[in-house]
Amino acid sequence: MSLVDQLKDQMKEAMRAKDKVRLGTIRMALAAIKQIEVDNRETLNDDQAIAVLTKMVKQRRDSIAQYEAAGRDELAQAEAGEIRVLETFLPKPLSEEEVAELVDATIQEVGASSMADMGKVMGALKPKVQGRADMASIGALIKAKLK
Template identity: 75%
Template sequence: MSLIDQLKDQMKQAMIAKDKARLGTIRLALAAIKQIEVDTRESLNDDQVIAVLTKMVKQRRDSIAQYEAANRSDLADIEAAEVNVINTFLPKPLTSEEVDAIIAETVTEVGAATMADMGKVMGALKSKIQGRADMGAIGALIRAKLK
C-alpha cells in the first residue's frame, strides 16, 4: 500500500472515530501532496511524499519554537499534536550510531576528503536518510568528519 493510500485510509478511520485533530492534520498533508502533484503534473512516489511530510514536520517544529518563545503554549501544543500525527506516516528514525555509520560509509563511497566535498556527501546521503534524520544535524556531523 502506498503512503498516499495509507493517508487516505487513515483519514477515513479518523472520520469514523470523529478524531477532528487527526483528521485535520491528515487533510493538510493530503492537500500539500495534491498541491505538488497539480504543480508538477505528475503523481508523487513514496519518497517524494516522505519529503513533503518531512518538510511539514520541520515547519511545525519551527512554529513550536516561535510559539514557545512568545509564551503561546496553547498554539505550540496544537503544532506538537500535528507533528505526532505526521510522524506516524514517516519511517522509523535512525539512531545516532546508524547515522554515524551511514555518514562514514557515504564519505568513503564518494571519496570525500575536504569540506569542498560536502555537497557530494549531502547529495548521496539525502536519498538514504530522507525523513529518518534531521538534515541540519547531519550537516554538522559531516563537517566534523571532513575537517
C-alpha cells in the same frame, strides 16, 4: 500500499473515530501532496510524499519554537499534536549510531577528503536518510568528520 493510500485510509478511520486533530492533520498532508502533484503535473511516489511530510514536520518544529518564544503554549501544543500525527506516516527514525555509520560509509563512497566535498556527501546521503534523520544534524556531523 502507497503512502497516499495509507493517508486516505487513516483519514477515513479518523472520521469514524471523530478524531478532529488527526483528521485535520491528515487532510492538510493530503492537500499539500495534491498541491505539488497539480503544480508539477505528476503523481508523487512514496519518497516524494515522505519529503513533503518531512517538510511539514520541520515547519511545525519551527512554528513551535516561535510560539514558545512568544508565550503561546496552546498553539505550540497544537503544532506538537500535528507533528505526532505526521510522524506516524514517516519511516522509523535512524539512531545516532546508524546515522554515523551511514555518514562514514558515504564519505568513503564518494571519496570525500575536505570540506569542499561536503556537497557531494550531502547529495549522496539525502536519499538514504530522507524522513528518517534531521539533515541539519547530519550536516554538523559531516563537517566534524571532514575537518
